[in-house]
Amino acid sequence: MGLRLLLAIFVVLSLITADLRYKRLETTRSILDMLGSPIYWLADLPLRIRDWGEVRVQSREQLLEENERLTRKNLVLQGRSQQMAALQAENVRLRGLLNSTAMLRDDVLVAELVGVSPDPVRHQLVLNKGEIDGVFVGQPLIDADGLMGQIVEVSPATSRALLITDATHSIPVQVNRNGVRAIAEGTGSLGALEIRHVSATTDIQVGDLLETSGLGGRFPGGYPVAVITEIDLDPGQMFAHIVARPSAALDRSRHVLLVFATHAPAPVDPAPAAAPIAVTPKAADDPRDE
């Protein structure tokens, strides 16, 4: 027994050290995830059967009604996206004039949730898309309402995502109204993000929408992240205490979108010619303003 105890303790301590200190166990994790995916599949089976049953027992009228509702919604969304196309073209043109990189539309892949980490202090999701679908570590994850998190582990057929509310997660954001930049940190509670190190004089209000700023290079800019719900200005503190509620339905979304950001360079032809023209009047404007 003594020998086995020593062996077990040695293995456990080296595993913890290797994982926490050196982050060297990606391959091991990927293999274990692959072995564990049938377990998640089995645990998800009751829900899946219930969903399947619900679809089967719906009456014809209900289905027709739902079909009509979805058709109407689709029409509305298509109408909006027509305008989007025009706005996007205009945006690319204006950005070309300003000599900055064009923002392109991101491609997405629909994934389904197969599991949630059973540990309440870890906000992680297991998705049914993996390496063979092109999923990569660091890939952003969104739902219909906003940003959910990012992929942290990939195995061949499944992947694991870390939510923005996990206590180990932070994300660079900016206020949609005026572009003030900040860092939103997870608190370990699904309904709250904390905005850190914002000084008391910064222009930030309850109800402001925070979106990804694109700084840091991990998340593409412009996705809604959270809405400010609480600002506490304590004169004794260096910084304001700010809490925000995530926009995405972190505990309800069953279908999520994996974003493939397209980091395209600026449109090549107009940029060199436009650059001096765009810059000169601005330089001339500056002294007059002062």
Added chain:
Amino acid sequence: MIHQEAQGYWLIVTSFLVAYVLAVLPMPQWLMWARPEWLALVLIYWVIALPHRVGMLSALVLGVMLDALEGAVLGQNAFSLVVVALLCLILYQRLRVFSVLQQAGTVFVLVGINQLVCQWVQNLEGVGSPSMVFLLPAVSSALLWPVVLQVLRRLRRHYGVS
């Protein structure tokens, strides 16, 4: 002898697989903190019943798999389950003659120790629980112990695993 060793292996493995499925079963948010430690319960049973077959090395392998499923630091649950298995190996002769209530009390302490070790490793990582709420699984596990004991004991006797 070798024939006897291999006999009934499938029952032990299946019971652990069921424990894994129960351990990751989707649950409502408010119940998450009270989820019983199914794997620890099944492990405690098998160590008490068959200490010559299920011990610390089984606990190590089972724990690493649970870590992968939970997305925890590899070694967190392995560590806590090895400690639980060690305590069970020391105590199994006493535990066998305990009444169900006394056993449930011991299970409360064992799962509590399991949770403490997990909490310790999680604090190393910086994601520890905010209050003593992490001890709730010890309560729910102790409450479920009589059920787990009856089910596994009947299955073991029925299939004559020893």
